[in-house]
Amino acid sequence: MRVRHVSDRESVNSVMLEPAPPILLAEDDPVTRMLLTRSLKKAGYAVDAVGDGTAAFDKMVLRYHPILITDWEMPEMDGVQLCRAVRQLPLDGYVYVLLLTARDAKEHLVAGLEAGADDYLIKPVHEPELFARLNTARRILGLEHSLRLANQQNRLLSITDPLTGAFNRRQLMDQLPRELERCRRYAYPLSVVMCDIDHFKMVNDVHGHAVGDEVLRQFVARVQACIRGSDWIARFGGEEFMIVLPETPYDGGLQAAEKMRHVVESTPFVTDSVAVPVTASFGVGSTAPSGPDLTMRTETLIAVADACLYRCKQRGRNRSSGMEVSGAVAAGPPELIAAGR
Numbered sequence: 363m364r365v366r367h368v369s370d371r372e373s374v375n376s377v378m379l380e381p382a383p384p385i386l387l388a389e390d391d392p393v394t395r396m397l398l399t400r401s402l403k404k405a406g407y408a409v410d411a412v413g414d415g416t417a418a419f420d421k422m423v424l425r426y427h428p429i430l431i432t433d434w435e436m437p438e439m440d441g442v443q444l445c446r447a448v449r450q451l452p453l454d455g456y457v458y459v460l461l462l463t464a465r466d467a468k469e470h471l472v473a474g475l476e477a478g479a480d481d482y483l484i485k486p487v488h489e490p491e492l493f494a495r496l497n498t499a500r501r502i503l504g505l506e507h508s509l510r511l512a513n514q515q516n517r518l519l520s521i522t523d524p525l526t527g528a529f530n531r532r533q534l535m536d537q538l539p540r541e542l543e544r545c546r547r548y549a550y551p552l553s554v555v556m557c558d559i560d561h562f563k564m565v566n567d568v569h570g571h572a573v574g575d576e577v578l579r580q581f582v583a584r585v586q587a588c589i590r591g592s593d594w595i596a597r598f599g600g601e602e603f604m605i606v607l608p609e610t611p612y613d614g615g616l617q618a619a620e621k622m623r624h625v626v627e628s629t630p631f632v633t634d635s636v637a638v639p640v641t642a643s644f645g646v647g648s649t650a651p652s653g654p655d656l657t658m659r660t661e662t663l664i665a666v667a668d669a670c671l672y673r674c675k676q677r678g679r680n681r682s683s684g685m686e687v688s689g690a691v692a693a694g695p696p697e698l699i700a701a702g703r
Contacts, residue, residue: 415439553615645671646684
């Protein structure tokens with residue numbers, strides 16, 4: 363949000379959004395609609411003008427307009443009905459509704475506000491008063507936008523690992539069952555990759571925890587560069603991470619693991635004080651190509667990936683291993699699968 367100089371007919375204390383938010387104008391009288399449109403455009407607003415409430419509602423469905431100026435008396439759908447309808451729409455942000463009316467009785471104004479209007483103007487519209495009300499609208503929209511951004515930031519902080527930026531384990535355990543259910547419903551395969559940085563304790567012991575933290579951050583960045591936009595990575599704990607690969611069968615999961623492994627070992631991780639050669643091991647657990655059956659559980663898929671990771675470490679690290687889970691294996695207790703590693 364930025365502050366700019368305003369003209370005499372604008373409030374000098376108003377906080378203005380840049381650029382001016384688009385306005386949807388609903389006015390059935392063509393002369394009034396033309397004059398209002400001309401004034402608003404002269405003031406720098408982009409205006410989408412229509413002649414009735416139904417057309418305005420259709421416009422709002424197709425494109426979010428932060429400000430709605432609507433006449434009360436219109437054919438088919440009047441301004442009050444339009445307010446109620448707009449308030450029911452799942453839009454990208456708040457809509458500030460300014461109701462224009464020739465009715466000046468208090469009960470009429472209360473009815474308009476109760477229908478969802480934020481403010482009203484008595485016709486005929488006095489231009490300086492209109493712009494003053496629009497300045498108020500822009501301040502409120504700016505505050506609402508800032509609040510929405512703050513809420514999004516707070517949510518992001520609650521689901522991500524603060525060090526690496528990957529999702530945290532809580533988000534993993536919340537979203538993975540949903541991903542599994544989605545793949546089951548649409549018969550898509552699903553692969554998960556459990557990975558662990560080899561000898562990470564030695565990195566901390568030799569170079570210090572600051573270097574270790576930087577290695578973790580760079581590790582996540584390299585993994586993210588290898589995966590698709592629909593894939594995601596979560597920090598499972600310590601130096602262990604899980605990558606979720608929706609709509610990916612076993613062969614694709616193993617190829618993705620090998621790609622990540624190669625990228626990690628290809629060049630040292632450069633920090634401010636030292637360049638650290640790093641390798642990692644990867645265990646892949648995948649559903650059948652037709653997706654998980656009704657017996658598949660997320661705990662089972664995680665346990666299989668973890669068992670394959672352990673197998674890699676037993677065989678010397680810096681390698682990948684995997685297993686496709688189906689039928690009786692999927693129905694088995696995770697602890698038994700893990701014990702078989």
